[in-house]
């Protein structure tokens with residue numbers, strides 16, 4: 001038997017944090033509510049690894065929830081930050097670094113001709129929605145259940161693991177009026193898109209979508225679905241927004257839109273483009289972007305936007321990605337991990353669905369059909385909403401001995417066995433593998449990870465799977 005990891009210092013720090021900060025965390029995604037136990041306090045990161053305050057080492061598949069595609073403390077990023085730091089940390093004036101980061105992004109992302117830098121992904125989506133409404137003079141927006149676009153009031157409906165109902169806010173404090181103009185559809189629901197656009201396309205200011213969703217676990221949009229969105233929005237003068245805060249510069253240099261060859265009107269970015277510092281951005285065609293103040297009437301501002309340190313880290317990160325093109329190697333490693341996890345789970349008789357796209361992946365633990373067919377049917381029924389009343393889902397149909405073998409939207413994702421994920425998470429943590437503390441967050445591969453790291457992970461998974469109680473019911 002292995003000795004359990006010691007977490008005495010983490011435990012003490014968490015107890016202190018809970019007296020100072022709600023739940024002891026500055027973002028709820030860091031809480032361990034879904035998996036049990038207490039969050040681990042990290043002290044430093046280097047390459048593929050995180051080191052906690054108790055001296056434990058972890059292979060990191062969270063990567064600060066996405067940004068650290070080069071691994072932690074990459075020498076180029078550290079050097080860029082050191083150089084920028086000595087020149088001062090912010091002036092509230094334009095700087096050359098802002099041009100440099102903007103031009104790297106404009107060159108890489110097909111839809112972006114002009115860009116505004118902000119401080120987070122949430123600011124980016126909030127601003128893009130406002131701009132789309134200001135530009136079109138329309139109110140309605142269409143979003144997809146299980147897509148997360150930050151904690152913008154009007155977008156905080158059916159945003160991933162929170163409950164999905166008809167335009168009912170996911171949080172107290174958001175008035176029904178705020179979300180009244182938010183139309184919801186299931187992700188990858190091509191017929192739903194056709195129907196909504198036929199009914200009221202001319203009233204819709206914007207469609208916002210994660211082309212490769214990462215906030216219900218990794219679930220890619222089908223090209224059919226994304227094509228339909230492009231086609232319908234173009235037809236009805238609706239602004240198509242790709243929220244690439246997570247998948248931008250992660251599924252490829254140029255993001256999902258370059259991979260799908262589908263160009264939206266606006267794109268929101270964050271995470272990778274900040275190299276680990278707080279950055280977001282929104283950009284698109286000149287015609288739309290020139291509606292932003294001071295050129296146009298749509299207000300958007302930020303005291304620290306384009307901050308020199310944030311720009312330095314972002315520029316250094318994007319230059320490494322541009323000049324070394326690590327994507328094919330990253331994707332090969334991600335596929336190796338995805339296939340390995342699937343094989344090990346299958347060998348242990350555990351029903352899973354592994355979704356991998358670029359450097360994002362999720363191991364979904366499926367339920368055995370006999371466990372909860374009625375429960376699934378009930379859940380799906382309760383999620384029927386008048387905005388898209390067609391809910392003849394296939395999620396209740398069984399294939400093999402599992403409920404739904406393919407995960408394509410929140411209906412199918414939300415049925416996963418999160419308790420089994422929690423057991424997996426804790427077993428892996430004990431073995432020094434740091435996974436997202438929720439079934440519904442994607443794992444990321446970093447360029448600092450080696451094949452040996454992936455093998456270590458697969459061996460750990462095999463050990464953990466062997467501890468599972470398998471069998472239906």
Ligand SMILES: *Cc1c(COP(=O)(O)O)cnc(C)c1O
Nearest residue numbers: 120121122148149150243245246
């Ligand atoms: C993380 C994320 C956001 C929000 O970004 P923050 O920087 O956390 O505000 C928005 N959209 C998507 C797709 C994201 O993954």
